[in-house]
Amino acid sequence: MLEVLSTILASAAPATTAILLAAMGGLINRQAGIVNIGLEAIMLVGAFIAVVVSAATGSPFVAVVSAALVGGVVGLFFSITITRLGGNEIISGLGLNLLVVGLFGYLLPVAYGVQGTLIPTGLVGLPSIQLPLIDAIPLVGPVLSGHDPLTYLSWLSVPLVSLFLYRTAAGIALRATGANEEAALAAGIPTRLVRDMSTVVAGMFAGLAGAQLSLGVVTLFNKNMTGGRGFIALAAFYFGDARPGLTALGALIFGVFESASFRLQSSGWPPQIVQSLPYLVVVGSLTLVAVRQAWQTRARAERIALRVSSTPPGE
Amino acid sequence: MSRSAIAEVAAGPSPAAALAGRALEVIAPFLIALAVGGLVLAVTGRDAIGTYGLLVEQSLGGAQAIANTLVAATPILFTGLATGVAFRTGVFNVGVEGSLYVGAFAAAWVGFSFTTLPGPLLVFLAVVSGGLAGVAWAAVPGALRAWWRVDEVVTTLMANYIAILFTSYLVNYWFLAPGVANSMSPLVAAQAQLSPLVGSTQLTLAFPIALVATFLYWVLFRATTVGYRLQIVGMSPRFATASGIHVARTIIVAMVISGLLGGLAGAFQILAVNHRFIANFSPGYGFTGIAVALLGRNSAPGILAAALFFGALANGGSMIQLFSDIPLDLINVVQGTVMIIAVIELRRLGRLVRARSHA
Numbered sequence: 001m002l003e004v005l006s007t008i009l010a011s012a013a014p015a016t017t018a019i020l021l022a023a024m025g026g027l028i029n030r031q032a033g034i035v036n037i038g039l040e041a042i043m044l045v046g047a048f049i050a051v052v053v054s055a056a057t058g059s060p061f062v063a064v065v066s067a068a069l070v071g072g073v074v075g076l077f078f079s080i081t082i083t084r085l086g087g088n089e090i091i092s093g094l095g096l097n098l099l100v101v102g103l104f105g106y107l108l109p110v111a112y113g114v115q116g117t118l119i120p121t122g123l124v125g126l127p128s129i130q131l132p133l134i135d136a137i138p139l140v141g142p143v144l145s146g147h148d149p150l151t152y153l154s155w156l157s158v159p160l161v162s163l164f165l166y167r168t169a170a171g172i173a174l175r176a177t178g179a180n181e182e183a184a185l186a187a188g189i190p191t192r193l194v195r196d197m198s199t200v201v202a203g204m205f206a207g208l209a210g211a212q213l214s215l216g217v218v219t220l221f222n223k224n225m226t227g228g229r230g231f232i233a234l235a236a237f238y239f240g241d242a243r244p245g246l247t248a249l250g251a252l253i254f255g256v257f258e259s260a261s262f263r264l265q266s267s268g269w270p271p272q273i274v275q276s277l278p279y280l281v282v283v284g285s286l287t288l289v290a291v292r293q294a295w296q297t298r299a300r301a302e303r304i305a306l307r308v309s310s311t312p313p314g315e
Numbered sequence: 316m317s318r319s320a321i322a323e324v325a326a327g328p329s330p331a332a333a334l335a336g337r338a339l340e341v342i343a344p345f346l347i348a349l350a351v352g353g354l355v356l357a358v359t360g361r362d363a364i365g366t367y368g369l370l371v372e373q374s375l376g377g378a379q380a381i382a383n384t385l386v387a388a389t390p391i392l393f394t395g396l397a398t399g400v401a402f403r404t405g406v407f408n409v410g411v412e413g414s415l416y417v418g419a420f421a422a423a424w425v426g427f428s429f430t431t432l433p434g435p436l437l438v439f440l441a442v443v444s445g446g447l448a449g450v451a452w453a454a455v456p457g458a459l460r461a462w463w464r465v466d467e468v469v470t471t472l473m474a475n476y477i478a479i480l481f482t483s484y485l486v487n488y489w490f491l492a493p494g495v496a497n498s499m500s501p502l503v504a505a506q507a508q509l510s511p512l513v514g515s516t517q518l519t520l521a522f523p524i525a526l527v528a529t530f531l532y533w534v535l536f537r538a539t540t541v542g543y544r545l546q547i548v549g550m551s552p553r554f555a556t557a558s559g560i561h562v563a564r565t566i567i568v569a570m571v572i573s574g575l576l577g578g579l580a581g582a583f584q585i586l587a588v589n590h591r592f593i594a595n596f597s598p599g600y601g602f603t604g605i606a607v608a609l610l611g612r613n614s615a616p617g618i619l620a621a622a623l624f625f626g627a628l629a630n631g632g633s634m635i636q637l638f639s640d641i642p643l644d645l646i647n648v649v650q651g652t653v654m655i656i657a658v659i660e661l662r663r664l665g666r667l668v669r670a671r672s673h674a
Contacts, residue, residue: 035468085659090407090468091609094602095654102647103355109642110359228476238469272484279473279480283456286470290463 016255022233025205032198037093040230046210075203374631388626393580394604410471412601418578426503434506449578457570498594
């Protein structure tokens, strides 16, 4: 039993990384009041930049940093359309996705002469790192050790994001902006800047997520390589109500789904059904939360009504 | 832009807004998007003007080209109307793609299952099933939003992927055409395939029916109580409630109409063009519908014009892909830019024009 769990989690860990990173970025954005539908597109940009820079410099480290930076820049542009030009976040996000998918579909054959997949010469992928001591622990070792650096970073990001959001002044300003922008503005918080910065950070996270796909999971760029992970990340932070711990749990569940889908497929489970589970989970969990809220509201209203009606008139 | 602001834009500009300003508002995103596409072409060393010239020629030059453009415009006219109904009601339905998939599957299923029925009846049943499947698909997030305020953006977006995967599952596991390796259903019965109106084109009754739908859309918002209610809910749900309009019910009505149009888009695409259900067949007709609705300001004539524009782009683009090394993906670049620009730049321009007309 434990061995099965260990095997499942060991293969789920690298599959979770990109979802987790993008979800962490998305939740920061969400907490600041922006729903980032463009994560998928920015991931794809990050994956591309990572491959191109890695091939050019031979350094996966420089490649990862570049992917994050370019992701941040795309995030900034995306943010400006929303915060300063009065654009709608959903439409801008969907537009960005179309634009980026179209751009790579166009560029790969026209500028690189390849259809779909780009493997430039000199491309170096991310190394996998064995954690000393930990990798010797039976069952736990394979789960926790032997992953690419971005996977470890994604794990670290969960407590760090949590600390940032709930224990720093900037994090509190960010959450205040998301909760009530007018009130935050009145309290002297530069809300537009805060929202822009949150999107930049989300873009950087998505860029890292893309780099993990193109240099960690495999070592190539494919125009379909994000495969909806940006939307699964969206699903994860909606599932987790934009809280780091719960969101990470959601990302892990979806990572398990993803890595299990190959295995389930060979044991007769339709892959389409397995792949649709994250989306079903999100619709289900959003509905449950909403129904519970509706009931609580009604119960409160009934209590108040009862109190009012049991109070004698004139008192 | 908030949701109510989208609905406000949808409802049309204030009477004071100048006609010239409005024309500029409508044309600007087209031009900017084409310029971005041209820039991409130029940067990659392609002749932008020549390409656009070829595009115009391939999409508008001659009866055959125009027929192909109308064929390409048909599904996105339906999805544009589907999106427009929801947006005007302030319901952010981005799930028309999902309705399109289930509608297409339902129509194909009727078409290849009841092969002994006479043509007109079979077509009728396939279209009705497609429409109803689309309604059922959209009604779920509609009801969730109306009753429990579940965010429809997320549910409809997720429902798209569920629909794409679910129909792919159905076709692969239950309805795979015999002897076909790809994920395709059997062909619909010959009598269910719509016959061309003109020569050897794929222009069928589907396009005139889409035009009728556009006219009904115009009538809906121009002359019916239901349309008025939809619009009031879109402008201000609180005002709607105060004037005795049942907001939850109105939201469901909007989603039902939206789902119906989305389902019809899929059904007609199967009966007129594809003749069978193919997994992942849509190049994003539902998402193009969003761009169409935005660019058309959710008005019937606007949506028609925008659908024709994107139809011409898609048709011309695929012809260019045949004749040169320029991939069809360029069209997505233009379309994506339109979506981003249509909501931002316009509002700024609109504000400028309004400020000037008040001065």
